[in-house]
Every structure is written in structure tokens, then in C-alpha cells.
Amino acid sequence: MQLNRRVFLAQLLLCFSLLSIASTAIAKEKSAYDLLMERAISKPHEVELARKGIAETSIDRAWERPCPYRELRGTEEEEKEFLYHCERWNDCVSTGGAASIFTEGYYKNQQLPPDAQVPWTFYQNLFLDGEDLASATGHLKQHALKFAEDNWRLFEGRDAHETSDMVEDKFWQWCSAEPLTLWKADDL
Structure with missing residues (x-):
């Protein structure tokens, strides 16, 4: 009886830990809207590259990013x-x-x-x-x-x-x- 109780408590503890890990992972996952908004705004380092006049050649996959010069x-x-x-x-x-x-x-x-x-x-x-x-x-x-x-x-x-x-x-x-x-x- 004591063994069954320990197994049950171990399973219950495992279940709660998996639920907490899953909820944390889901909370950190970005929605499509978040990703769209992130891509629509120039990042500070991109604006700094624009200030130096080298944004076009220094931003990776620049054609997928908004124009940093507008900032x-x-x-x-x-x-x-x-x-x-x-x-x-x-x-x-x-x-x-x-x-x-x-x-x-x-x-x-x-x-x-x-x-x-x-x-x-x-x-x-x-x-x-x-x-x-x-x-x-x-x-x-x-x-x-x-x-x-x-x-x-x-x-x-x-x-x-x-x-x-x-x-x-x-x-x-x-x-x-x-x-x-x-x-x-x-x-x-």
C-alpha cells in the first residue's frame, strides 16, 4: 500500500512538472501577429547601421526587413x-x-x-x-x-x-x- 502511494505521488509530481514546463513553453511561443509586428519595426542596431549609411549591405536578408532610414x-x-x-x-x-x-x-x-x-x-x-x-x-x-x-x-x-x-x-x-x-x- 505504501509503495502504491509513493508511485502515485511520483506520477502526480511528474504530471505537474510536465504541465508547468508545457505552459511555460506555450507562453514563450510567439503568435503570428507578434512575429509580424517584430518584422515590421526596425531594430535599434538596424537604425544605427542606417545612420552610418551601410544598412543595405550589413543587415542579413535586408529585403525582408522594413527600411530603417525612416526612423x-x-x-x-x-x-x-x-x-x-x-x-x-x-x-x-x-x-x-x-x-x-x-x-x-x-x-x-x-x-x-x-x-x-x-x-x-x-x-x-x-x-x-x-x-x-x-x-x-x-x-x-x-x-x-x-x-x-x-x-x-x-x-x-x-x-x-x-x-x-x-x-x-x-x-x-x-x-x-x-x-x-x-x-x-x-x-x-
């Missing part, structure tokens, strides 16, 4: 410069996603038999339809299409998600180095 304050002229940085940042993010789609589309088109392939000029006309090619976004889209033509083989033998990240990374490296004069000229 900076200064003179009117400096704030305009920060605005141009953010415009470039946001345009590079959106066009980088498009570059990944264009590249995958070009790859899939190359997998078709030659008589079934859609001429690439059709896609170019479709993607650049009505786009002011002298504007910053037109310039970026033109490069995204050229990038797709040059780099479609990245998709060969790789997971599509992994390759998409590679394309966005390569496009980000090029795009974030584009001179801000393109965005300043858009404002004129």
Missing part, C-alpha cells in the same frame, strides 16, 4: 535623403520579388519544347506595359528581366524556395548599390 531624423535636406533611401529600399524589395518570379518563369519557359516556348519579348512587353522606362521602377524592372535571362539556370536542380532566396539576394546586391539620383530624378 532617422535630421535637417530637411537629410530627411529628403533618408526618404530617397527608403524609396530605393522599398522599390528594391518589390522588384527583387518580381525578379525571382521572372527568373523562375524564364526557367520554366526554357523547360518547354522549343516549339511551345513563349517568346521572351511577349513577357517583356507584358511586364513593362505602361512602365515609364526612364523612372526608377522602370529601370529596376528592366534589370529584373535582364537578370532573369542571365540567371535562369539558378533554378536547375535546386529547391524553388532556396533559389528564390538566392535570386533576391543577388538582385538586392545590385539594386541597393544603385545611385539615389534615380529616385531624386523621379521627384523632379
Whole structure:
């Protein structure tokens, strides 16, 4: 009888400890909303990198982060410069996603038999339809299409998600180095 009681108490103690561990783990788990909010706000070290002017090259997977330049304050002229940085940042993010789609589309088109392939000029006309090619976004889209033509083989033998990240990374490296004069000229 004494042994049964000790076994029961040991099981009860084990049950309570498991419940407390599980509740602590659940409490620490972040909800999707928490993760979304965390990603939507620039972190202090990202703002510091923006202050130094190296945020684009120093933030890991920067295209998945919000523009840290919008957090900076200064003179009117400096704030305009920060605005141009953010415009470039946001345009590079959106066009980088498009570059990944264009590249995958070009790859899939190359997998078709030659008589079934859609001429690439059709896609170019479709993607650049009505786009002011002298504007910053037109310039970026033109490069995204050229990038797709040059780099479609990245998709060969790789997971599509992994390759998409590679394309966005390569496009980000090029795009974030584009001179801000393109965005300043858009404002004129």
C-alpha cells in the first residue's frame, strides 16, 4: 500500500512538472501577429547601421526587413535623403520579388519544347506595359528581366524556395548599390 502511494505521488509530481514546463513553453511561443509586428519595426542596431549609411549591405536578408532610414531624423535636406533611401529600399524589395518570379518563369519557359516556348519579348512587353522606362521602377524592372535571362539556370536542380532566396539576394546586391539620383530624378 505504501509503495502504491509513493508511485502515485511520483506520477502526480511528474504530471505537474510536465504541465508547468508545457505552459511555460506555450507562453514563450510567439503568435503570428507578434512575429509580424517584430518584422515590421526596425531594430535599434538596424537604425544605427542606417545612420552610418551601410544598412543595405550589413543587415542579413535586408529585403525582408522594413527600411530603417525612416526612423532617422535630421535637417530637411537629410530627411529628403533618408526618404530617397527608403524609396530605393522599398522599390528594391518589390522588384527583387518580381525578379525571382521572372527568373523562375524564364526557367520554366526554357523547360518547354522549343516549339511551345513563349517568346521572351511577349513577357517583356507584358511586364513593362505602361512602365515609364526612364523612372526608377522602370529601370529596376528592366534589370529584373535582364537578370532573369542571365540567371535562369539558378533554378536547375535546386529547391524553388532556396533559389528564390538566392535570386533576391543577388538582385538586392545590385539594386541597393544603385545611385539615389534615380529616385531624386523621379521627384523632379
